[in-house]
Amino acid sequence: MLVFGPVRVIHCVAMITRVDTYLHSVPLSGAVAEQVGPFTLFRSTITWPYYARPVPGSEATITADDIELVRARCAELEIPLSFEWVVETCPSLGAAAAAAGLSVVEHPLLVLERDDFRPATADARLEILPTEDDVIRQARAAVNLAFGEGGTAVGTAGPAERDANAPAVADGLVATLRDRMLQGVSVAAGAFIDDGIVASGNHQPVDSTTEIVGVGTLPSMRRRGLGAAVTSTLVEHAFDHGVDLVLLSAESPAVAAVYERIGFHQIGHAGAAE
Template structure:
């Protein structure tokens, strides 16, 4: 399973990037409005050294793009120590998967549905996620519908257009939870063949502790399973956030590493 997830994670950036081989790494050079990263080639068994990190650093400097890495810790355990030796900041997050037999649908006091590729809805959903990640954790925060609407007007036009384009091409599927106040939680899944990753699930901080993130995740999982996906995966921000996903049926299989 972890090998299958690693292979998926190496293919999913290709919907918005071109691949360039640099030693034991594939550098994904973005063709859209947000940057990507370098990943160790799945199955190579390479032991990463600080010199390998420096080769990618030099190429990123040449291309004037950010230096960052993502990987599955269990399939490339040498990358974290090499990145630290090269002066990068390394974090690890719980890596979870769900199969159909384990799916436990979650509901909340909100209407959850697949997000249309509508400019206003996409902007509001993006604003919700931005506010959620600016107040990390699971505790109730301050930002609410008013802050969402203000933030939605500040979403850059090119970002909104890129998000809509991905939805229209089917490489990203959005879902949102609606109350009388509009969108209060949202997220996406990104299918490639029979695997999909859930990304960017966030709840307005003032609306937390109501089961909205679990309900949005459940809507995304149901959509994925209904459209040919066999394995749904995600990396959780923390163990506390992972507990939310485990209620839907996810189980932890390892750790997702990131360095920048």
């Protein structure tokens, strides 16, 4: 069992609060906020849907009735019902969501500060991606294949499948990703082998905090350190552009271990329900 001193505990609580505040503000680059009971419902104005979150600092005890308020509003708006939250700041939400019939998961929530950063490299060309449609489309195809074969084991999909799937990436999605990159609300990085993207990811800065999202490696290219190297490239960009705290949620403890090698450490859990 880990035992922390009072200073470390205070620092951890303050960091969780800061992370929760960031996660409540980052959807505003692509959504309109609406209060529904103890939640903020983020109504998407872009290609992908958002979710509802408990209001930071409210310390509300969430009930199944609160979930039903959001369910009714989502039905009225004809948008998907989903929730995201930091478990440690709203521990009642998971049980309430489950009682309301939703599927609930928790993921490791990790953070990284500059002094803890241990840069990673890989046998690939690593760079911040330009705002070019063909590059964005190829990166998205690679990440789609990565999440289609989850986990960390070496899989089957590789460059040929990436190239075959790239034309199916919707023009509207490419335009949205490009616009967000141009606005500076999203920064993309990629790992290139033979001039093709084999791993990619993004970070989403708001003031001095950012989140690493959507990091994926072509399944056939796993176990080469590419995901860690892409993450490292994004972290370096963030620290060079005014960020002093980077966060991410990992799919599993095994995936979290990849990020821990470059200095991330777990401070809590990210909850999701739908």
